[in-house]
Amino acid sequence: MKVSRLNSIEQYVISRETVTIDELCEVFGVSKNTIRRDLNELEARGHISKVYGGVTATSSAGAVPMPVRSGLNLADKSLIGRLAAEEVSDGDTIFIDSGSTTLCLLRYLVAKKRITIITHSLGALSEAAKYESLNVISLGGIYTPTTDSFVGLSTIEALSSMRINKAFMGATGVSLTAGMTNTTFLEAEIKRAVVQRADHIYLMADSSKIGREAIVTFCHLKDLTSFITDRQPPREYVDHCRASNVRLRYE
Numbered sequence: 001m002k003v004s005r006l007n008s009i010e011q012y013v014i015s016r017e018t019v020t021i022d023e024l025c026e027v028f029g030v031s032k033n034t035i036r037r038d039l040n041e042l043e044a045r046g047h048i049s050k051v052y053g054g055v056t057a058t059s060s061a062g063a064v065p066m067p068v069r070s071g072l073n074l075a076d077k078s079l080i081g082r083l084a085a086e087e088v089s090d091g092d093t094i095f096i097d098s099g100s101t102t103l104c105l106l107r108y109l110v111a112k113k114r115i116t117i118i119t120h121s122l123g124a125l126s127e128a129a130k131y132e133s134l135n136v137i138s139l140g141g142i143y144t145p146t147t148d149s150f151v152g153l154s155t156i157e158a159l160s161s162m163r164i165n166k167a168f169m170g171a172t173g174v175s176l177t178a179g180m181t182n183t184t185f186l187e188a189e190i191k192r193a194v195v196q197r198a199d200h201i202y203l204m205a206d207s208s209k210i211g212r213e214a215i216v217t218f219c220h221l222k223d224l225t226s227f228i229t230d231r232q233p234p235r236e237y238v239d240h241c242r243a244s245n246v247r248l249r250y251e
Helices: 002-016 021-028 032-045 074-085 102-108 122-128 153-159 185-197 235-243
Strands: 018-020 048-051 054-057 093-096 115-119 134-138 142-144 149-151 164-169 173-175 179-182 198-204 216-219 226-228 247-249
Touching: 002 018, 002 021, 002 032, 002 048, 002 054, 018 021, 021 032, 021 054, 032 048, 032 054, 074 102, 074 198, 074 226, 093 102, 102 122, 102 164, 102 198, 115 122, 122 134, 149 185, 153 185, 164 185, 179 185, 185 198, 185 216, 235 247
Parallel strands: 093 115, 093 164, 115 134, 164 198, 198 226, 226 247
Antiparallel strands: 018 054, 048 054, 142 149, 173 179, 179 216
């Protein structure tokens, strides 16, 4: 029960960036002493930091392990997955990027026919294996727990011989200046290789990613076929997408 509470508190702080101790006590129904002990343990994980009167997500929150990220913004990610599935046609060969948002696409593909999935994401491989109607190609490589994906030179070499109709990409941050960004270099190299080989590129990112920047750029917004998100982005993003002929999808 304690482990579950710790993970829930961590998810809550990361999703809201800064939270007071009083708010945490109210939300989780525990005393200040309990919250303070929990925060001491969570701070050691490196994804949150205690500040005066509360706690804040650290700048490295984009590298939060998959079990934590998977619990954030679930409804928004499910919506994005449904909208993304509408872009997939029978017979497509698609790439599914690592990340918790792109995973939500798979459950909506079961009614499609002759779909081939290419991925380096362990989570995507596991989810796709549930559906007999999907053909699955694993890129292989060295497993990285933080991103729940396989990376390395062999991963990129495997991509070099593949034709990708549509690539569904995730990102740590999305901004007008830096474009689509990621926190790790090896992961970004794979993303760049996919972008170069795909006929069409679809960004799947919820609104919490907009305006954020991570360390490595792997694609610019103008290069997208479509930006799929959960709600209308700020006006400058809408204008930029329109000027670049990028379809913006949200509900």
